[in-house]
Amino acid sequence: MYGKEFEESLKAVAAARDANIAYEPARMTAKEKEDLLAAYHPDYKKSEFRELRVGANKGEALPHELCDMLEAKSRIKAEDIDLDHPTYDVDVLIIGGGGAGSSAAIEADNAGAKVMIVTKLRIGDANTMMAEGGIQAADKPNDSPAIHFLDAYGGGHFAAKRDLLAKLVTSAPDAILWLNKLGVEFDKAPDGTMITTHGGGTSRKRMHAAKDYSGAEIMRTLRDEVLNRGIPVIEFTSAIELILDENGKAAGAVLMNMETKEIMVARAKTVIIATGGAGRMHYQGFPTSNHYGATADGLVLGYRVGAKLLYADTLQYHPTGAAYPQQIFGALVTEKVRSLGAKLVNRDGKVFMHPLETRDVAAASIIRECSDHAEGVDTGDGLAVWLDTPMIEKIGGEGTIEKRIPAMMRMFASFGIDIRKEPILVYPTLHYQNGGLDINVDGETTNVKNLFVAGEAVGGIHGRNRLMGNSLLDIIVFGRSAGKNAAAKAKETEVGKLTLSHIAKFDAERDAAGIETNLVSPKLLPDYARKFN
Amino acid sequence: MENMVNVYLFGKKYSVPDNLTIMRAMEYAGYQLVRGCGCRNGFCGACATIYRIKGDTTLRTCLACQTKVENDMYIATLPFFPLVKQVYDIEKVKPTEQIMMQLYPEIYACVGCNACTKACTQSLNVMQYIAYAQRGEFDKCAEESFDCVMCGCCSARCPAGISHPQVAMLARRLNGKYLAPATEHLENRVKEIENGTFTELIEALMGKPVEELKELYNNREIEK
Numbered sequence: 001m002y003g004k005e006f007e008e009s010l011k012a013v014a015a016a017r018d019a020n021i022a023y024e025p026a027r028m029t030a031k032e033k034e035d036l037l038a039a040y041h042p043d044y045k046k047s048e049f050r051e052l053r054v055g056a057n058k059g060e061a062l063p064h065e066l067c068d069m070l071e072a073k074s075r076i077k078a079e080d081i082d083l084d085h086p087t088y089d090v091d092v093l094i095i096g097g098g099g100a101g102s103s104a105a106i107e108a109d110n111a112g113a114k115v116m117i118v119t120k121l122r123i124g125d126a127n128t129m130m131a132e133g134g135i136q137a138a139d140k141p142n143d144s145p146a147i148h149f150l151d152a153y154g155g156g157h158f159a160a161k162r163d164l165l166a167k168l169v170t171s172a173p174d175a176i177l178w179l180n181k182l183g184v185e186f187d188k189a190p191d192g193t194m195i196t197t198h199g200g201g202t203s204r205k206r207m208h209a210a211k212d213y214s215g216a217e218i219m220r221t222l223r224d225e226v227l228n229r230g231i232p233v234i235e236f237t238s239a240i241e242l243i244l245d246e247n248g249k250a251a252g253a254v255l256m257n258m259e260t261k262e263i264m265v266a267r268a269k270t271v272i273i274a275t276g277g278a279g280r281m282h283y284q285g286f287p288t289s290n291h292y293g294a295t296a297d298g299l300v301l302g303y304r305v306g307a308k309l310l311y312a313d314t315l316q317y318h319p320t321g322a323a324y325p326q327q328i329f330g331a332l333v334t335e336k337v338r339s340l341g342a343k344l345v346n347r348d349g350k351v352f353m354h355p356l357e358t359r360d361v362a363a364a365s366i367i368r369e370c371s372d373h374a375e376g377v378d379t380g381d382g383l384a385v386w387l388d389t390p391m392i393e394k395i396g397g398e399g400t401i402e403k404r405i406p407a408m409m410r411m412f413a414s415f416g417i418d419i420r421k422e423p424i425l426v427y428p429t430l431h432y433q434n435g436g437l438d439i440n441v442d443g444e445t446t447n448v449k450n451l452f453v454a455g456e457a458v459g460g461i462h463g464r465n466r467l468m469g470n471s472l473l474d475i476i477v478f479g480r481s482a483g484k485n486a487a488a489k490a491k492e493t494e495v496g497k498l499t500l501s502h503i504a505k506f507d508a509e510r511d512a513a514g515i516e517t518n519l520v521s522p523k524l525l526p527d528y529a530r531k532f533n
Numbered sequence: 534m535e536n537m538v539n540v541y542l543f544g545k546k547y548s549v550p551d552n553l554t555i556m557r558a559m560e561y562a563g564y565q566l567v568r569g570c571g572c573r574n575g576f577c578g579a580c581a582t583i584y585r586i587k588g589d590t591t592l593r594t595c596l597a598c599q600t601k602v603e604n605d606m607y608i609a610t611l612p613f614f615p616l617v618k619q620v621y622d623i624e625k626v627k628p629t630e631q632i633m634m635q636l637y638p639e640i641y642a643c644v645g646c647n648a649c650t651k652a653c654t655q656s657l658n659v660m661q662y663i664a665y666a667q668r669g670e671f672d673k674c675a676e677e678s679f680d681c682v683m684c685g686c687c688s689a690r691c692p693a694g695i696s697h698p699q700v701a702m703l704a705r706r707l708n709g710k711y712l713a714p715a716t717e718h719l720e721n722r723v724k725e726i727e728n729g730t731f732t733e734l735i736e737a738l739m740g741k742p743v744e745e746l747k748e749l750y751n752n753r754e755i756e757k
Contacts, residue, residue: 122571145731154746182709183623217679224706228623
C-alpha cells in the first residue's frame with residue numbers, strides 16, 4: 001500500500017510504461033562502466049577501508065568491520081581446552097550446513113568417509129536457501145562452457161583465478177544433472193527442455209530456475225539427502241577455533257554450543273570450511289539480503305591459522321534490495337524480475353539504464369540516480385528507484401508473475417503491495433562476499449594443508465564481481481569437489497598431536513603490531529537486541 | 534513520533550513500535566535471538582509463530598519475520614517442531630502410491646478438518662496436497678506444495694499427526710527425479726564435456742593475455 005507521497009511518481013511510471021517496455025536502452029561501454037564504478041560503487045570508497053595489520057594479508061586495505069574481526073582475539077584460551085579427549089573424532093569435519101557444506105557431506109559420504117557437519121544454526125539456515133533467481137550452466141546448443149567462461153571472467157573484471165573459473169563452468173552441466181537426479185525440480189518445458197533466462201551480464205540464456213525458490217528447492221533437497229544418509233549434523237554448534245596438528249595440518253575444531261555455551265573438541269583428518277558469506281557484518285552500514293548467520297566466520301577461522309585471503313576487499317551490493325516498506329528493508333528482490341522484463345525507472349518514469357548490466361554496474365547506476373542525478377524517490381527511510389514489475393505481466397501475459405516469481409509476489413503482498421499492478425521500490429543491498437579464502441583447484445587452501453574451503457567463503461572463483469546464478473553453481477561444484485578431495489586426503493592422513501599454538505602466535509603478532517582490542521571473533525551472530533544500559 | 538502497541542511475548546507485556554515485524558519487536562524488547570531466527574526473509578521457516586489477538590478465539594500462525602505486530606497480540610514462537618522425517622534411498626524408491634503407504638501411512642488417517650490449510654504461513658492448500666499424496670499424484674502434490682518453507686505450523690495443528698512438509702518433500706523429490714521429463718540437451722552436454730569437446734576451447738581462452746580477453750568480452754554477441 002503506497003501512501004499519498006508516492007502518487008505523483010507512480011502516475012509518471014504508469015504513464016510511461018508502454019513506451020518503456022518498447023524502449024531498448026543501450027548497454028554501457030567498458031569505459032562508461034569503469035568510470036561509473038569508480039565514482040559510485042561502495043568498493044571504491046576509500047574511507048570505508050583500512051590497512052590490515054596482522055596475518056597473511058597484512059598491509060592490504062579491507063573493510064573496517066572485517067579488519068576488526070580478523071585482528072580480534074580468540075574466544076578461547078588454549079590452556080582451557082582439553083585436546084586429548086575429543087568429543088567427536090571423524091574423517092571429514094564440515095563447518096557450515098548450507099549448500100556447499102551439504103554437497104560436500106554427500107560426496108564425502110559417497111567416498112566412504114566418516115563425515116560430520118557442524119552448523120551454528122540449523123542445517124539449511126544459509127544464503128543458499130534464499131537464492132531466488134537461479135543457477136547457470138551452459139547446456140543449450142547455442143551455448144558452451146567457453147562462452148560461460150568469458151561472461152563470468154569479464155563480469156568479474158578479469159580477476160578470477162582462471163583454473164577455478166574453468167572448473168566452475170565445465171562442471172556446471174554435471175552439477176545440474178546431479179541435482180536433478182537427487183530430485184531437485186527445475187522449470188522445464190513439457191519435452192524436458194530447461195526454461196532458461198538471462199541474468200545480468202550473461203550473453204546466453206543459461207539461468208536455470210525453480211520458480212523464484214531456486215535456492216530453497218536445492219537446499220531442502222540437499223538437506224533431505226544428508227538426513228537420508230544418516231550423516232551426523234550437529235546443529236546450534238559453531239566452530240570457534242580451528243585446531244592444527246603438530247605438523248601444521250588442519251585437524252579439527254573447537255566447538256561451542258550456541259545455547260548452553262558448552263565447549264567441545266572435534267578431531268578430524270581433514271576440515272572443510274563452508275561457512276558462507278558476510279552480509280550481517282553490515283559493511284558501510286548497508287542493509288543485507290543475507291541470512292542471520294552470515295558473519296564471515298570462516299574467513300576469521302582460516303585466517304587465524306595462517307590461510308590467505310583473496311579479494312576480501314570486494315563485496316557485492318545487489319542492485320535491487322527492497323527499499324520499501326520498511327519491514328522488508330534490504331530483502332532481496334531477485335534479479336529474475338529483470339530477467340523477465342521489468343526495467344529500472346526513476347522518479348519521473350524514465351528508464352535510466354539497461355536492466356541487465358552486471359550487478360556492480362547496476363548498483364552503482366542506482367546510487368548515481370539517487371545521488372548526483374537527484375532522480376530518486378524519497379521513501380521516508382532513504383532514496384530508491386522503481387522496478388516496474390507490471391511490465392512483466394504486459395510482456396509475458398497475465399499470470400506470469402504468479403507462475404515465475406511467486407515468492408516476490410507473496411513478500412510484497414504481505415505488506416499490501418500487489419506487484420502485478422504496482423511497481424516496487426529498490427536500492428542496493430549487501431548481498432555477496434566476492435572474496436574469501438584462497439584455494440587451489442582441489443579446494444584446499446594454498447598454504448594450510450588438509451584445510452578445504454567451499455562456497456561463499458572462497459575467494460577467486462568469480463574475481464571482483466559475481467554474475468547472478470554463478471553462486472548457486474559454485475556451492476555445488478566446489479562443495480562436491482571439496483567433499484571428494486577431503487575424503488581422499490583423509491584416507492592418507494595420520495593426524496599428529498593436536499595443538500592450538502597458533503593462537504599464541506597470532507596474539508604475539510597482534511601485540512607486536514601494537515593493536516589493542518577487546519573484540520573477540522568469529523562474530524557468530526549480529527547483535528540486534530535493543531540495549532537498555 | 535512512533536505509534537506504540539502492546540504485545541505479549543510469551544505472555545509478558547511489552548510496548549513496541551507498530552511498524553515492526555514480530556521478529557524485530559522481540560529484538561526491540563531486548564531479545565538476542567538464537568532460536569527461531571534464520572533467513573529473516575520468509576524462505577527458511579525458522580520463525581514459525583503462534584498468536585492470538587486478545588478477545589478473539591482464533592489461534593493464528595505466521596512467520597515472525599514477515600508479519601507486523603498488532604495491538605494486544607499474544608505471541609509464542611515455535612522454533613522447533615518435531616516433524617517425522619522418514620529416511621529412504623532416493624535411488625531405490627519408486628514413484629508409486631506404495632511408497633507413501635510405506636513411509637507416511639498416517640496421511641490416510643486425515644480427517645479432512647483442513648486445520649493444516651488454515652495454519653499455513655504460505656497460504657498453501659495443504660490438505661489438497663496431502664490428498665494428492667494419498668492418491669500417488671506426486672506431480673500435483675509437488676506443484677501444490679512448492680512454496681512450502683517447512684515451518685511445521687500445519688503439523689502442529691493436525692489431529693492425525695501428519696508431518697505434511699516431509700510428505701511434500703518426498704513428493705517433490707519423486708517428481709523431480711522420476712516424473713518430470715528428462716532433459717536431453719543437458720545429458721548431451723555432460724557427455725560432450727566428458728568427451729573433451731570443449732577442452733581445447735577453454736584451454737585456449739585460459740592461455741590468452743587479459744587484453745585479448747577484454748576484446749573478446751566487450752565485443753561478444755549477446756543473445757536477444
